[in-house]
Amino acid sequence: MIPLGQFRDTFIIAIDDEGVAIVDQHVAHERVLFEQITERLTAGRLESQRLLTPILLELSSAQRGALEQHRATLERFGMEIEEFGGDSVRLSGVPAVLEPAECEATIRALAEDLDGLRGTTGAEEALRRIAATMACHAAVKANYPLTLDKMRYILEELRPDEELYSNIGGFGSTGDPSLEVVPYSWLHMNDNVMDPFHVHVLHSTFTGPQFASGFLVMPTVDFFYADHGVCYSAHRRMEDGREMRRVSTWLMPNIMSVPTIDLLEGGGNMISWVVPVSDSSHRQAMAMKLPRGLGPLSGIRLNGKLWGEMTEEDHQRTPGDYEAQRGQGPISLHSEEHLVTSDRGIIMQRRMLQKQCEIVAGGGNPAGVEFSADEALVKIKSGNFYTR
Numbered sequence: 001m002i003p004l005g006q007f008r009d010t011f012i013i014a015i016d017d018e019g020v021a022i023v024d025q026h027v028a029h030e031r032v033l034f035e036q037i038t039e040r041l042t043a044g045r046l047e048s049q050r051l052l053t054p055i056l057l058e059l060s061s062a063q064r065g066a067l068e069q070h071r072a073t074l075e076r077f078g079m080e081i082e083e084f085g086g087d088s089v090r091l092s093g094v095p096a097v098l099e100p101a102e103c104e105a106t107i108r109a110l111a112e113d114l115d116g117l118r119g120t121t122g123a124e125e126a127l128r129r130i131a132a133t134m135a136c137h138a139a140v141k142a143n144y145p146l147t148l149d150k151m152r153y154i155l156e157e158l159r160p161d162e163e164l165y166s167n168i169g170g171f172g173s174t175g176d177p178s179l180e181v182v183p184y185s186w187l188h189m190n191d192n193v194m195d196p197f198h199v200h201v202l203h204s205t206f207t208g209p210q211f212a213s214g215f216l217v218m219p220t221v222d223f224f225y226a227d228h229g230v231c232y233s234a235h236r237r238m239e240d241g242r243e244m245r246r247v248s249t250w251l252m253p254n255i256m257s258v259p260t261i262d263l264l265e266g267g268g269n270m271i272s273w274v275v276p277v278s279d280s281s282h283r284q285a286m287a288m289k290l291p292r293g294l295g296p297l298s299g300i301r302l303n304g305k306l307w308g309e310m311t312e313e314d315h316q317r318t319p320g321d322y323e324a325q326r327g328q329g330p331i332s333l334h335s336e337e338h339l340v341t342s343d344r345g346i347i348m349q350r351r352m353l354q355k356q357c358e359i360v361a362g363g364g365n366p367a368g369v370e371f372s373a374d375e376a377l378v379k380i381k382s383g384n385f386y387t388r
């Protein structure tokens with residue numbers, strides 16, 4: 001990809017053979033650094049830089065304990081941390097890849113993250129988490145001007161086997177790029193994303209598996225609130241004996257990160273914003289990371305046809321999200337609904353939206369609006385996670 005410039009000091013605008021790409025500079029650089037860090041770790045340890053003036057940090061005893069527990073691993077990353085009496089730890093060496101100004105925030109994030117693991121996770125997972133946290137803090141931030149050289153570097157270092165796909169329209173409902181504006185309320189998509197059971201019913205048992213066959217297994221589901229939205233964790237015992245958790249997140253008021261529908265292991269690969277065009281129509285802007293060579297992404301085929309190629313009869317015989325959502329009308333009438341326990345995520349989400357509407361009506365700021373750069377990065381729970 002060839003960089004053309006930056007948009008709002010946050011996105012790199014680039015071109016390649018297939019068209020124009022908009023790349024989130026932080027996410028791209030973070031990925032590059034993560035790959036570099038994990039690659040270097042397999043060869044040994046990261047280069048460390050001694051701090052002329054060591055940094056003293058006050059941490060909770062649990063966080064200090066977590067750092068101590070993973071001390072050997074942290075040293076491989078080039079971090080020299082030791083107890084300094086009381087609640088303090090002293091940081092005297094940091095990975096060369098980190099800017100000095102980022103060191104304190106990085107150690108705090110690591111301490112919090114490792115404490116969250118509570119000793120239940122293997123060394124491999126701790127290593128991955130440390131690498132991810134470091135990459136995040138070392139990567140260029142949003143609202144940060146880049147030279148063309150730096151843009152070129154970030155784009156060239158994107159994993160060669162990955163590419164970014166983006167679409168604005170109805171892909172999230174139809175599974176193909178044929179529809180520009182979706183003719184029903186954006187709130188239908190909110191309902192959809194917090195309903196893990198419809199993947200089993202609508203996408204699997206009505207017409208046979210439309211996505212991965214693993215969705216034929218009925219999950220047990222936990223719904224829970226996150227700081228800025230609602231998440232679910234759908235647990236399945238797969239036919240091959242593996243257990244998997246599929247975690248998906250909806251963020252206030254219209255952002256969603258749904259893991260891959262082929263049930264590939266790993267963190268979510270997409271994020272999308274559902275944007276109202278009117279009370280009864282919307283468009284969905286989505287960005288998705290895909291293995292190179294698949295693209296340009298044409299979409300999901302049912303009986304060999306893309307959604308845009310189907311006849312009216314095909315739509316009736318093999319309904320998907322679009323047909324189910326459109327069937328609820330341009331605006332779904334809550335008075336006609338009979339919500340049950342499996343709709344708990346939808347209820348939680350609507351309650352949250354309503355509460356935030358009341359906060360806005362009272363002159364406050366809704367959840368998800370941040371004014372501090374330190375709080376600007378929101379971590380999302382999303383992915384297909386297997387235990388063997």
Ligand SMILES: [Fe+2]
Nearest residue numbers: 192198203321
């Ligand atoms: Fe769906």
